[in-house]
Amino acid sequence: MNLAGSLFSSSVGRKILMAVTGVILIGFVIGHLVGNLQIFSDPDHINGYGAFLHRLGPLLWAARIGLLLAAGIHIWAATVLTLENRAARGVGYGVAYTLQATLSSRLMRWTGVVVLAFLLYHLAHFTVGVAQPATYKENLAHYTMGGEYRIAGFPVVKAGAEVLDVYNMVIRGFQNPLVSLFYVVAVGLLSLHLLHGFDSMFQSIGWRSAKWSGCLRRIAIAFCLVYFLANAAIPGAVLLGRLQPHAAAPALTQR
Numbered sequence: 001m002n003l004a005g006s007l008f009s010s011s012v013g014r015k016i017l018m019a020v021t022g023v024i025l026i027g028f029v030i031g032h033l034v035g036n037l038q039i040f041s042d043p044d045h046i047n048g049y050g051a052f053l054h055r056l057g058p059l060l061w062a063a064r065i066g067l068l069l070a071a072g073i074h075i076w077a078a079t080v081l082t083l084e085n086r087a088a089r090g091v092g093y094g095v096a097y098t099l100q101a102t103l104s105s106r107l108m109r110w111t112g113v114v115v116l117a118f119l120l121y122h123l124a125h126f127t128v129g130v131a132q133p134a135t136y137k138e139n140l141a142h143y144t145m146g147g148e149y150r151i152a153g154f155p156v157v158k159a160g161a162e163v164l165d166v167y168n169m170v171i172r173g174f175q176n177p178l179v180s181l182f183y184v185v186a187v188g189l190l191s192l193h194l195l196h197g198f199d200s201m202f203q204s205i206g207w208r209s210a211k212w213s214g215c216l217r218r219i220a221i222a223f224c225l226v227y228f229l230a231n232a233a234i235p236g237a238v239l240l241g242r243l244q245p246h247a248a249a250p251a252l253t254q255r
């Protein structure tokens, strides 16, 4: 059997697939967070960044398809491994180990399901615009860039360009406390999911030796805590009034 075939058909292969797709998904959530944190700067930043992404056209679609594939394989491998573990439960392990493994995998399953539900809501909210249609329509009116947007020193969106108003859409969306609360709870559960994901990944690739496990766990906890706080800071700052919609941009009032 070829390598791809054995990755999908053996349980070790499925664990490797879970770890690799998990790393791809973690890469995305970190990149997405870094992009979103630009909301703490001038509206030109996050709006220029959004315009830059949309202008990537086929490349953006390739990245979206890659992410969807990674998420699909991750969920498929998790489901098959869970069913296999369930079938083998109790064989060859002590009671305490089995109990701990069961609790941890149950947590992974439930946080995974909530993260998936959050993601569907999130796409309906900010990408398709059906969750808060009034906010979405009002704020996806065009915004005129005050200055140019640069990445690594290269100008990628010109001053004066008319772009989508991601800044106001996100802030007005989070002014609804229920929406903000849902985001904070969801990123909290996502952070727990990541924490246990790191544990299983370190276990699968054999890095959880007695010497390293304490250190790796502390790094994983610190990472997940920073990830949670940085995400929660966005709805938090909106609810505390630290982030306010910018005064209607000229193009917003003219249209």
Ligand code: HEM
Binding pocket: 029, 032, 036, 050, 064, 115, 119, 122, 123, 126, 127, 166, 170, 183, 187, 190, 231, 232, 234, 235
């Ligand atoms: C406070 C937290 C977050 C904010 C402010 C935020 C903001 C946004 C915005 C504005 C978009 C629309 C981008 C566009 O089409 O222009 C978006 C898309 C997206 N977000 Fe988030 N997001 C947050 C958290 C998350 C988390 C935790 C995840 C992962 C579980 C996530 C996954 C996605 C995905 C997959 C897309 C679709 C990307 C695409 O269509 O290209 N987001 N987000």
